[in-house]
Amino acid sequence: MDLSTDVPDVNYLNTFTSQCSAAVVNPPISCRTPVCLNASTSPASAFARSLHDVFYLYGMALTNVYNQNPDLIQDDAVVSNAMQLTFQGLTGEVSINANNTRVPKLTLYALDKDYDQASFMSLTYSLDGGVSITSLNKDETAMWYWYGGVRPLQQKLERDRINAEWQIPAVKLLKPPKREKERMSKRSLQSGPSVATDTTRITFDSTFTNYTIFLLDKDPVLTTAHPVSALDRTDYESFVKLRKLDHENVNKFIGISIDGAEFVAVWKMCMRGSLQDIIGQGNFSIDPFFMYCVIRDIAEGLKYLHSSFLHVHANLRSGTVLVNESWQAKLTDFGLGNLAEEKKPMKRRKLWMAPEVIRGTLLPHQIEKPADIYSLAIIASEVLTRKEAWDMANRKDTVDEIVYRIKKGGLDPPRPDLDTEGVEVNHNLLVLIRDCWSEEPTDRPTADVICNLLRNMMPKKGNLMDHVFNILEDYTTNLEVEVEDRTKELTAEKRKADVLLGRMLPKQVAERLKQGQTVEPEGFDAVTVFFSDVVKFTQLAAKCTPFQVVNLLNDLYSNFDAIIEEHGVYKVESIGDGYLCVSGLPVRNGNAHIKNIVELSLDFMAYCKSFKVPHLPREEVELRIGVNSGPCVAGVVGLSMPRYCLFGDTVNTASRMESNGKGG
Incomplete structure (x- = not known):
């Protein structure tokens, strides 16, 4: 857009441009600075034309006021009203409206196929606020040459609207205040006696080792960082489909921020943290029903993903299993295989990978469903033993040694121990886990089969939240009895203390x-x-x-x-x-x-x-x-x-x- 149009008197414009720089050293401007003195032979800048029109307008206004009444020459309001004029200046036609602002005249320029500047449209505003559009070139093919010769649609494309749903501006992701972060990171639940043990205690602080907490529209979200990379239409379509995935055991994908220094994937917050962090706290003592529910939730989420457009999770481990307020396990961090990770994946992650994946015979997009089934078995061993994968804290083997043995395979390949430490677990569940981590991918059951078998193994019907509430009710009842007994003991001891004090x-x-x-x-x-x-x-x-x-x-x-x-x-x-x-x-x-x-x-x-x-x-x-x-x-x-x-x-x-x- 050019704010100035062609000047009718081209000769006067050329004379002004050539003599302007030399004239600034003379009255009335009398500029004696080194810049003015050295610029006497230089052509005037484009801004000099605007300055000319300003002086000319001001002079015309003063002349009109003086001719009408010389006494009003010092009245700013009168002079200001006198500036509402129209004249031909060195920047084209100058019209001042009632607001003392110039009425613009705009011209639309573009490059033609020969890379030359061509004018295609003129927009002229009137003093009353109206506008007239004049087409200076009727050939739309020439105007839109660089768009394939076709005029773009006036309405926003549906594809752009849909893509905007998963694209999150980086400025909307805010770091939470420290106090708010601590509040979000502190979650605990204590439960009383259960059917499996005399006392079942569930207490931990939720942490997010593999995620960063941000605030999106004042709501906490979990994020993972990825280096900036090229995204194509296939990636965009994949992100749209990811947003539409909806299952009670699959964490909600909110979107990605791609306009910052790095790509940031955004997931829904699960306040109790990841399963890996929960187990890593060391006080993960639960009953068999809780174990079955967690394993069942993971299997149900995996079944849903296997039947979706993704067909595979490809990144399943206890660190990508989150637990929400209702003690429901949700799979997360899936469908982003085309995005590189910010940091090189840790060697520990190979402890959850299937042997065929560790051997490097599969590319990331070639990982198939049996690899997820193997990872599910490793997570199930963590839940049953209440220890991290392969119990690395109590093993002499290093991660590299275990990975090497897994990669080597053989007739008796290494697998985690399934020592449940006295917790009564259905033997069929242990057999199912061993089948899931079979060396041959074809020997592993599908997610559908696993879900059906787990339903038959459930020790009782109902959901986990009802079970937790029952535990709390039992604990409350026992706590009331215990408090009453302790109160009686306290009263008796207080009476003894009073007697002793009364003797002293x-x-x-x-x-x-x-x-x-x-x-x-x-x-x-x-x-x-x-x-x-x-x-x-x-x-x-x-x-x-x-x-x-x-x-x-x-x-x-x-x-x-x-x-x-x-x-x-x-x-x-x-x-x-x-x-x-x-x-x-x-x-x-x-x-x-x-x-x-x-x-x-x-x-x-x-x-x-x-x-x-x-x-x-x-x-x-x-x-x-x-x-x-x-x-x-x-x-x-x-x-x-x-x-x-x-x-x-x-x-x-x-x-x-x-x-x-x-x-x-």
Whole structure:
């Protein structure tokens, strides 16, 4: 498109073009820059013609305003309205509309068969917004010479519309925020007892080792990267057919981004991750029904692909089996055999390949259905053993050594172990798996046969989600019973702890500590403090073994504790053979504290007269007692092992009376 048309006065145009550069150094422009001074002999650029028309338009507007009223020459609005003119300029006809914009006149140019520029159409706009189209060349064959001489259709081709369905602009694929990615990558389910084991636990974090997560229209999708390559019409038709594949065990192909730095294949998200990653977590403990369902889903998906236009998956392994929210297995990463992978395939992938594929006798497009059946058997061995393919973590063989042995073949070719570790699996299923990885492709059953046999082997009817819900219900029931039992045990232990705490501290103090409250020291005006110890206890202990000393004090103090309960006295502590009691705190009892302590002392003395040391029957136990009444302060001291302590002269006096008293 050319915005300028031919100028009628060609002589004036040539004069302007040749003299313009030299004139810019003169008034009114008076340009003295080196560029202007050095360009005096150069022809004017195409933009100079537009600048000419601008100056000419402005001058005409000023002249018209001045002629009408010289006082309005400074009024911008008046001058602006005066610019709505039409004149012949050096860029063709110039017409300024009411919006003070130029009404364009466009000409359509194209190259003819001789590569010369030819004008074919003129578009002229009017001041009122109308447009007139004038054909300058009636020969459509010449206009569309480079399109085969045929005018293209005005409507978009149906093929382009269909191709647009699978073509995804690269700008629409966005990296998810880190927090959103972590949320999508954390999925877990815990189930309770099942019919096969006492406890079945399904817990893992879904991961996507072989895929990259993107957001497409705010929805998470899985992608695989491929180098840019040439695509033909056959590829386009294949992608259209891939989008139309629809089966509950086949993951949905969304499309491909082909306008970025690399091709990106986009698949529907399956939130629980790939089967390979799930098994690789190491805590894949499931019951036989779950195993049957996973293997059945893979077989059903394979059956569908084998009956589709693809006829084969050609890339089947546990890494291309995804698990969705409903614990349904879905095949993915199929139908892209013509697209090269971003990275060279890892050697580990050969562990799932059929022997005839590993030997290199087949090209990618020549892989047939029996190769998929072999891969299905390898995946089934992973599911049954709950270990990665060939249990590489516990094998001494390397991947290269295993691949070499598979490639070599023989009468007894190597195959994965089918040790189910105590899980009861139908023997017919093990036989079927061994048939599926037969050395000869013709000996392997078809996907139809496998699906029929698996239906007959199913331990019970129903779908996997119902089975999972039943597991959860059983687990919930057992969990409720277990929680109830644990609650009873906790209550009993709490009661014991409360009793023990009540013996260590006063009840009121213990309650405050359990509630997390601070226990402030408290003063008491009238209490009676009691101290006692065993006379000549050191000499008595020297005649006993340590165990005998412990038994002696235990017998003595157990009876003392019983006497204390009878008199309502609070036992503060006992250290060695020493005993400290008090009455009148923590519960005030008026003057009764004196009577309580006196009666307690007499009962202690009476008991000691009848007490006999079991291993020293001739030894007598005598007590030395100190009693004093008066005020004191009581409070809790310490955090790790809090103690209820008494402070004050009353306590000190009672202690000295005991230490200086006479035994009896």
